[in-house]
Amino acid sequence: MTVHWSALIIGSLFAAPLSSALAAAPDVVRDLAGRVGPIVGQASTCPDITQGRVQNIVEKFREAIRQASNNDGERDQLMRGFNGYIAEGRSRGGASQAACANVERQLTDLERSLGQPAGAAPSSPPVGTTGAVTSAPVRGITDREIRFGIVMPFTGIRKETGRQMRLGIETAFARANEAGGIGGRQLRLIAADDGYDPNRTLAAMTQLYEKEQVFGFIGNVGTANSQVAIPYALERRTLYFAPNTGAAVVRRDPPDRYVFNYRASYAEETNALVRYLVKMKRIPPRQIAVFQQQDAFGDDGFAGVAKAYRQLNIADPVPRFTYPRATVDVDEAVNQIKAHKPQIKAVIMVSTDRAAAKFIEKTRDSMQGLIYANVSAVGSTSLATELKLLGPRFTNGVIVTQGVPSVAGYSSLVLDYKTALAKFSPGEAPDYTSLEGYIAATILIQALKQTNPLDTERLVDTLESMPNLDLGLGAALAFGRAEHQASHKIWGTALDETGTYQPIEIE
Structure with missing residues (x-):
């Protein structure tokens, strides 16, 4: 393994001996990431510094990471760290002339340590540039089309969520x-x-990236699946936009440069539910429980409830009842909640549609008055469908938080969505998940239109320069260098006896 260029930087810029670099390459690269990342991040905000110079440094440092890493896990950790330092530098900005002059000097030192002329652009065009600057092709873009990929379940317990996201x-x-x-x-x-199945996600990502040559990814479904997909996208500096998950894995602080979210997080949803149950419904905290899937999705929701308790200075522990991932095997959780003392009066559900419906079916009659409060990932339409088969008493009062407004509403964006759905997919009913997909894609389309020439780096720059997104949604939307989540708004809905969602005030 060689760390030739890392050694050059160490020797000429940071004055560390070559032997140290060879003896502890990952530690050296990790340390250098904290020095190089902020420089290139801030340099990318200076109008007089060409992006080609910045990208050249980034490419060479990422190659050093690949050379210095002994395994994929270590490489991923180093890549994430470097991307985080770049985001940190970008958040500082370089708007002032003095700041940019200082960054220019630091960038020049880096270039000299690499043995290239100061201020030189890369000898070959950076991947992802278009237009008059270079004729180099951009992955996923032809004269006729721009290709995006989505990894989703075609079959199985989450196939309807995937279908609706794709439809939107x-x-x-x-x-x-x-x-x-x-x-x-x-x-x-x-x-x-x-x-x-997260064990199949990497193959699906590879198929889309290598075989289909997609420009970026949008709307991928699943939390555990995103845990696999995000490192793959980051290593290839590919856009990972608006996945259908509210988990923390896609909301790092500082944010991963290529990962953007539309919707509020599960932590925000569960926080809203805790406050609703405690403050508006007057449920004692010790009589609120969590029913969750056994995976990162469920754990993230539970962590949100626990955090909300801490914020409200509630000392009571949160009872937790779980079921195996991607199953409807809820019997053990049902038996546990029935036996719990004191009696549970409300349950926050971080689960999928069929598992949630089965849990409600098995507890509705024996635990009269129990409040069921689901997070949006349950799949609103499919949950309602499952419960309507059981009868009106199973639908009535079941709460679902949403990351989008009511599909029965009259905001301009919702009306546009329903008009477009009727035109391009006649017979499809409005759905909360397809509305989420529609909103996410609409934001992306706005950014694409504002990016010229189009490549990933410029598109990310455009997204990070959208502090006020007005889609006619009735809620504030914004992206920034330190903010890669457009919406923090939670909408409340509850099923009535007919299995129809009605809006409720939850915040």
Whole structure:
């Protein structure tokens, strides 16, 4: 293994001996990331410093990471750290002339340590540039189309969530394509199936990236699946946009440069539910429990409840009842909650549709008055469908928080969504998940239209320069260098006896 260029930096910039670099390459690179990352991050905000110079340093440092790493886990950790330091530098900015002059000197020192002329652009065009600057092709972009990928379950317990997410994105794409697309290019969404199984996610990501040559990813489904997909996307500096999960893994602080979210987090949803149950419904905290799936999705929701308790200075522990991931095996959880003392009066559910419906079915009659409060990932339409088969008493009063407004509402964006859905997918009913996909794709389309020439780095820069997104949603949306989550708004809904969602005040 060689760390030639790392050694050059160490020797000429940081004055550390070559032997140290060879003896502890990962530690050396980790330390250098904390020095190099902020420099290139801040340099990218200076208008007089060409992006080619910045990208050249980034490429060479990432190559050093690959050379210095002994395994994929270590490489991923180093990559995440470096990306975080870049984001830190970008958040500082370089708007002042003095700040940019200082960054220019630091960048020049880095270039000299690499043995290239100061201020030189890369000898070959950076991947991802278009237009008059270079003729180098951009992955996923042709004269006729821009290809995005989505990894989702085609079958299994989460197939309806995947189908609805895809439907919403494709509806927004179809609407944009009808209006001329992006600079005359048509948007195309290509799907790959991982069956909601994270062990299959990497193969699906690879298929889309290597075989289908997608420009980026949008709307991937699943928390555990994103845990696999994000490192893959980051290592390839590929956009990972609006995954269908509210988990912390896609919301790092500082944010990963290529990961953006539309929706509020599970922590925000569960926080809203705790406050609703405690302050508005007057449920004693010790009589509130969590029913969760046994995976990162469920754990993230439970952590949100525990955090809300701490914020409210509630000392009571949170009872937790679990079921195996991607199953409807809820009997053990049902027996535990029935036997719990004191009696549980409200349950916050971090689960999938069929498991949630089975839990409600098995507890509704024996635990009369129990309040069921689900987070949005349950899949609103499919949950309602499952419960309506059981009868009105099983639907009535079941709460679901949403990351989007009511599909029965009259905001301009919701009306646009329903019009487009009727036009491009006649017969499909409005759905909260497809609305989420539509909103996410609409935000992405706005950014694509504002990015010229189009490549990933410029698109990320555009997204990070959108502090006020007005989609007609009735809620504030914004991105920034330190903010990669557009919305923090939680909407409340509850099923009535007919299995129809009605809006409720939850915040």
